[in-house]
Amino acid sequence: MSMAAVETKKITLRTADNHEFEVEEAIAMEFSTIKTFFDENPDASEDTIPLPNVTSKCLSAIIEYCKSHLAFRARETSSSIDEQVRTYDEEFVKARDNESLKELILAANYLNIKALLDMLNQAVADRIKNKSVEYVRRFFGLENDYTPEEEAAIRAENEWAFEGVDPDDD
């Protein structure tokens, strides 16, 4: 017995580096920015949506994420499903370097994918938790624009915040 093929609606997205991605409607609706756009322009579904702020590398990762989470949500909730979601999220961020993590945050922020954004922000928080000021500086790629006196003053005012910091090992 063959199953009748169900026509799932596809949406086309074009990234900043001019790649086109065809995604199922359900997945595109996970991007609140796009969902809002379609709510306001119901006739626009045939058009290609430009995403000038998202690279193809980011978009393909994000599509993977949304696809997997949609599949998780379709199953019955249970503690083993929660465990699988946790493992998937951990794996999703583990291999990425700090740069790609930040790029993903920008993309998730632009596309307004709340759950992904929250998860990525947590991952960044986990990476800089308990680290030294220098480490955080390097992570964000920022220059120290304090004078030594100014920085020393902040530290002195808040001694309680500088105990128990992990040593930098990189």
Next chain:
Amino acid sequence: MEREVGLDQLGDLALHIILSKLGPEDTVRVSCVSRRLRLSTSEDSLWALFCFQDLQLSTPQDHQGNPASSFKAAYQLWREAFAMYPWPLVKRVKRCWDKLKNWLSNDFPEVEATLRSGASESDIQQLETRLKVKLPLPTRLLYRFHDGQERTDEGHSSTWLGSSLGIIGGYSFYNHLVNVYLLPISQVIEGTRMVIRHLGFSSRSKYIVVAASAYRPKKFFLNCTNGQLYVGTSNLPTDGEMIQCVPNALIRSVHDLHGDQQQDAMLLWLEEHGRRLENGIIKVCEEGNVRSISLFPEVPPLCSTAVTNGVQVIVVRASAAFVPELANLQDSAEKYLFAYSIRMSLLPGGCIIDGMTFSSCQLNWRHWIIRANEAIISDVNGEAVIGQFPLLHPGEDEFVYESCTPLSSSSGSVEGSFTFVPGSSELHF
């Protein structure tokens, strides 16, 4: 193409979320990174979150209740005030006091008013110097928040009666009346010196008196070396005999600043007391016009309820309390004493028997079986209770009486039945 994603591009929202997940210590460190980041870390909504998470504060105030200019300032003041303690312990002690005070503000505000404000580090130092002890960390913190209770004898005609506002509460049966207070540091010093003088404790002993009863003598001692709490038995004056109050296995790291999860008996004791009050296991009771916290449990499983089989519905509730100050560990038969409280009430709805209407009932007979562990040590069958035949009217307050029984073991039971007659036992002819 490698793109360096700078912080500016991350956006304030993402940064705010990251900082709120990082917590207060890391947020301060992030503020050292650059001026741009300092702006983001200064947002007071962030510090409002931290104040709420750590200290359950919804308005900016310091640890003495004075208003602060912002949540950021408030958080700073708290950390500075308690810089010499592990922060997780500070949070835990605050939660312990908050739980007690929440219950008090709803159910017994007169007691909340007796809580003195926190002792200073130098007050505590004085105690340690004068008594030559080092207080366990959790107990120090408990005093930093509140320096015991103010004893007032206002409103009572006889000064020996003292007051009924002890936060630990007590019980009364026959002429034994007990109501336990937390002592302020000044009385801890005085009380401990008296104990050393009169009870012959060694002046090098590490015991200090931390709680005591108005009325009948009942004293609680904290051992500053091991952090355990003890209560004196009837042999305290002669032999310094005491019973420990908290399971030893729970006490940890009481002097270790870098230990994990320090807890001493005083903290555990107050936490448990707060839990019982919050869950309604023990409540405020009124006797005469005097309100006090009663240690007779009010809810199952520590309080049993029985309902009569019969034409009238009578509810009897019973619970017991251990009386350590009358224990005598040297007597095998009567080592422990338990007090019990029996409460009876008649539910509304009169009954008709043989054409006569009865809306009251009277106690006539009672049968008691008392066991120590499983062995029956007392089987009493007789009329009245404590010499009385209580007459119950429907919808009245419960008739309550207390009595006590010695036991040779630390666990036992009292089982019994009451017989009531409808109307009253004075029959009308």
